[in-house]
Amino acid sequence: MSSQLIDQASPALATKRPIDLGNVLFLTVTPIVALVGTALYVHYNGIRAVDLAIFAVMYLLSGLSITAGYHRYFSHKTYECSRPLQLFYLIFGAAAFENTVLHWSSDHRYHHQFVDQEEDPYNILKGGFYAHMGWILLKNPRPRSVRFQNIPDLLKNPLAVWQDKYYLPIAITAGFILPMLVGLAFGRPLAGLLWGGFLRVVLVQHMTFLINSAAHLYGSRPYSLDNTARDNAWLGVVTFGEGYHNFHHRFPADYRNGLRAHQFDATKWWLLAMRPLGLVSNLKRTPESLIVKARLDVELRTLSEKFAPREAAAPHAGAWTAMRERLETLKSSIEFSFARYHQARRDYKASRREASAASRRKLLAALETNRQEFRESLRKWSGAMSVLNRLPQPSAQLVTLTAFVDLLKQSGL
Ligand SMILES: [Zn+2]
Ligand SMILES: [Zn+2]
CATH class of the missing domain: 1.20.81 (Receptor-associated Protein)
Structure with missing residues (x-):
């Protein structure tokens, strides 16, 4: 990114930012519906295995689309990804309601480039809540024209541009209507909507948010002391392997976050499983000598x-x-x-x-x-x-x- 672009963005970054009302509403209403709605539904209709199955499958599909897709493929290009799998990531990534891949990856690249500085969109030095979700409650300070200067590759990707254009219909269809239809097939459309839609969205979102907050606060720093990112085994378990964040910030081009066999990195295992199917290739690894x-x-x-x-x-x-x-x-x-x-x-x-x-x-x-x-x-x-x-x-x-x-x-x- 040229210094001129940083100069254009910096004055806006430092000024007081207005509240993003749409995001505030979404991030407060969905947890209420997820918790109260699901609790009431369970009270009156009980829990069936199919409810938990819809929740688990939707959690897995949308969670992995964020970690393996939005993060390790679109943001960092740590491997080559076939078009069908990209499409899958874009549809189920949208179902996580974490914005379009263009916005997500742009923010994330700024996070790596300016970690712990004013230009870092989720700068942990502004506090744990700000890095977790506070930054989403405020309007993005970068004008769109400046913001997307760091994703020229994604702007040339027709699938990513398609997702950006039709984001809301894709997100609502894949994130809410699909689990409701699966529930309907078992005679429980509302269970599908609550378990596979609302509750799942809230949990996947906070899984991602934890990487921006807890993974910059708690854990060890075995690979770099230059920033706040930390390795944290329990975070690795709840985030499909993204908890090894100190390693990731030091070597962001590596398709792995958890290096060792005992480190839980489900995203890495997913990619290794996709490789023999020809859906991913050229998984990039940091030379062991550098590690x-x-x-x-x-x-x-x-x-x-x-x-x-x-x-x-x-x-x-x-x-x-x-x-x-x-x-x-x-x-x-x-x-x-x-x-x-x-x-x-x-x-x-x-x-x-x-x-x-x-x-x-x-x-x-x-x-x-x-x-x-x-x-x-x-x-x-x-x-x-x-x-x-x-x-x-x-x-x-x-x-x-x-x-x-x-x-x-x-x-x-
Ligand atoms: Zn980070
Ligand atoms: Zn990253």
Whole structure:
């Protein structure tokens, strides 16, 4: 985005914004209908399995259309998506009543570009409620012509433009009429409307809102300390995997948010399931070496913030600098050994096709050696980190050169 465009938008961002009456009405009436209406309906008609099934299917379809569609495809282009699946995302994304994909993605790209700043549409520094839903209750400060300058690719997508043009009829048909018709097929149209329409809309919306609020307030920051985004396992479970938000802000082009097998990322699993069907392709992954480097950088910076301010004090000035130099050396050796290990893994995998048994054995031995070297350097690093992290916030007297020398011995550096 050019600075001229930011200049055009900034004065409006800073001024007092009028209330968006349509959004205020929707965001207050739907929860009342969802809670009171569903409770009354259950009181008089009970709950049947079909009601819960309509709710669950609609929740899944509209929730995944937001996370896999609006977010990881349209906003970040983390993979290539077939037209039929794009159409599916646009229809059921509209059913979540979170605005058109053009608006959603534009806002979200500004969020990443200006995170924690005035230009961030859901800036957490303006408070948890503002980031959660307060920002939607006010009119968008960016004029439409300026706002959409950050989505030139989407403006060229005829399906996205079609959804923008017919958003309300699509949203009402897919979000309310469809679940009501399914309910009607089972003789319970009102149950379909309440469970699959109102209650589901409210829950999917707050699922998304939690990423803008809670995922910038609660959790850890293993990959970047440059912004407020946090990794949070329980948020991952309730948001189809979007809770690993610190990783996402650091590597937004990655189709995954939860990297590891134990991390709940249903959106990632959905995309992996769509791949063999030919509906998605070219799922982008961050090179593992960059992920390792990001983690080491954060750990080193955390320690630096803890020890560096005290180091100027006499009589042991320079103690942290000396320690830091050793840690920097170890960090480089981890990155180097990881690169060698990774290369050895690639060589061994490639050898499966044509190499002789003898050369494959050699490559396997090299792979094992490189794996051991990488693990050993990581073990030393973890040892040093756990010792240094256990130390309390130091006073000038505590951070002595002797203390550091002891630490070096303990951590095997
Ligand atoms: Zn965020
Ligand atoms: Zn994002």
